[in-house]
Amino acid sequence: MARLIDGKAFAARLRTRIADETAEFVTDTGRRPGLAVVLVGDYAASQVYVRAKQKACEEAGMSGSVHRLAPDTTQAELLAVIARLNADAATDGILVQLPLPDAIDADAVIQAIDPAKDVDGFTTASAGRLLIGLPGLVACTPLGCLMLLKEVAGDLAGKTAVVIGRSDIVGKPMALLLLRESCTVTVAHSRTQDLPAVVRSADIVVAAVGRPEMVKGSWLKPGAIVIDVGINRVPAAAGKTRLVGDVDFDEAEQVAGAITPVPGGVGPMTIACLLHNTLKAARSRAGLNPTT
Numbered sequence: 001m002a003r004l005i006d007g008k009a010f011a012a013r014l015r016t017r018i019a020d021e022t023a024e025f026v027t028d029t030g031r032r033p034g035l036a037v038v039l040v041g042d043y044a045a046s047q048v049y050v051r052a053k054q055k056a057c058e059e060a061g062m063s064g065s066v067h068r069l070a071p072d073t074t075q076a077e078l079l080a081v082i083a084r085l086n087a088d089a090a091t092d093g094i095l096v097q098l099p100l101p102d103a104i105d106a107d108a109v110i111q112a113i114d115p116a117k118d119v120d121g122f123t124t125a126s127a128g129r130l131l132i133g134l135p136g137l138v139a140c141t142p143l144g145c146l147m148l149l150k151e152v153a154g155d156l157a158g159k160t161a162v163v164i165g166r167s168d169i170v171g172k173p174m175a176l177l178l179l180r181e182s183c184t185v186t187v188a189h190s191r192t193q194d195l196p197a198v199v200r201s202a203d204i205v206v207a208a209v210g211r212p213e214m215v216k217g218s219w220l221k222p223g224a225i226v227i228d229v230g231i232n233r234v235p236a237a238a239g240k241t242r243l244v245g246d247v248d249f250d251e252a253e254q255v256a257g258a259i260t261p262v263p264g265g266v267g268p269m270t271i272a273c274l275l276h277n278t279l280k281a282a283r284s285r286a287g288l289n290p291t292t
């Protein structure tokens, strides 16, 4: 049976460490690190995530503000909010909650964020710095996945890694982070031929496709480390729903060496890494040395 990778517990320890470092930052600078979350519209899942992010900020001793805008907010109005937050000295991190309403050009909004405050790591500046190996803010979900992998496997050099999914916010930055750790990286996607055979070659599998329970136990190399980024709500008994990942957990845990559960795996790490990035941005803006 696979070892269970307890992302929730790891994230809790990380958040405690960040809280200690935040207290030091407050002593050094006389102010709290500040995260501004911008939420447009009334998408139900976003309301839940945004509240979780704000609560996590406050528990770490940071200031977390949520800027709620109406569903019919125009692009110009949203850009004006970003400009104001870019110029605000007390704001260290800016996160525009996705998805945005269809009428708004999400890319134009993201690119308007000051890269020094880009705690999601979504701007071209942040993505480009990761690509060429310069220090910068890295997207929270892949960063959290990497932390879990290093915790479980230690040195990743020379290991074969397959990333399933090629999104700009998970698959691509995940592949670059694994390459930076000297893994041999394959990025698989919807057009990949014989995906089971590709997955079977991997010591490390990161599943980020958004298809419930798609990765089967029989696809895995015995002993592989499996990181499941998927968060899919599917129908369950008695008209209820339940969360499942992109990996068929019950099958995979019979074959894998270690595996993250859903929930309680990658999700909590995403939020902890958002705090990590906010503190990192705050330290950098205050002229302090980076801690990690």
Ligand SMILES: Nc1nc(=O)c2c([nH]1)NC[C@@H]1CN(c3ccc(C(=O)N[C@@H](CCC(=O)O)C(=O)O)cc3)C=[N+]21
Pocket (backbone or CB within 6 Å): 049, 095, 096, 097, 098, 099, 120, 140, 231, 243, 262, 263, 264, 265, 266, 267, 268, 269, 270, 271
């Ligand atoms: N600009 C932007 N940045 C984001 O980082 C971002 C976003 N937009 N839009 C939505 C997605 C989703 N996301 C999650 C964060 C934490 C959990 C999480 O903590 N999940 C828990 C609980 C899940 C539950 O019970 O619903 C878990 O997996 O254990 C999930 C999902 C961040 N996102």
